[in-house]
Amino acid sequence: MTTLQAVTLAIAMLGAVLGVLNTWHALDRDRVKLRVVPKTAFGVGPMVDPRVRLCIEVVNLSAFPITVSQVGFLQRGSKERLVLLRPILIDGGTFPRRLESRASVTVYFEPGTEQEESFTRVRCAFAQTDCGVLAKGTSSALKSLLRNARRGT
Numbered sequence: 365m366t367t368l369q370a371v372t373l374a375i376a377m378l379g380a381v382l383g384v385l386n387t388w389h390a391l392d393r394d395r396v397k398l399r400v401v402p403k404t405a406f407g408v409g410p411m412v413d414p415r416v417r418l419c420i421e422v423v424n425l426s427a428f429p430i431t432v433s434q435v436g437f438l439q440r441g442s443k444e445r446l447v448l449l450r451p452i453l454i455d456g457g458t459f460p461r462r463l464e465s466r467a468s469v470t471v472y473f474e475p476g477t478e479q480e481e482s483f484t485r486v487r488c489a490f491a492q493t494d495c496g497v498l499a500k501g502t503s504s505a506l507k508s509l510l511r512n513a514r515r516g517t
Contacts, residue, residue: 397425398432400501402489404509405472418509419472420448422491422499424463433460434492435471438500439485446486448473460494484513 365373405419420435436447451459451471461469488502 393427396430396493396495396497398491398499399423399425400489400491400499402501402503402506404505417472417474419470420489421468421470423468424465427465429462429464431460431462431494432469432491433494436490437486438488438490440487445490446483484510486510
């Protein structure tokens with residue numbers, strides 16, 4: 365193999381690798397990406413109910429806007445969902461919520477609004493878009509709350 369052939373082969377291989385990376389990047393850019401993080405929310409100031417509240421943060425990591433139509437929890441050993449029917453939005457916005465790229469929404473709910481027995485079987489939080497994409501997420505805050513709920517504390 366001559367030097368010219370080796371250089372040509374190296375450039376061809378570099379072009380092939382860059383082509384594959386560019387295709388992967390284009391496919392990844394067109395995909396719906398959501399981050400779902402269940403969090404513990406503590407009220408500050410005068411509150412009617414000082415108990416710990418749970419909230420779910422949904423972040424749109426896609427390169428385009430999406431509409432989040434449902435949030436809630438998935439249960440272990442079941443296809444049933446605990447959907448938050450009347451989520452509380454601090455900013456006073458409406459639900460379903462349209463999220464621009466890199467935007468987020470935090471959905472809160474009151475204690476006791478979910479069935480307590482069903483809540484002990486929760487495995488993760490979820491958010492679903494209008495186009496049917498389901499994103500799941502869990503956190504140490506959710507795991508801790510579930511441990512306490514299962515123990516009855």
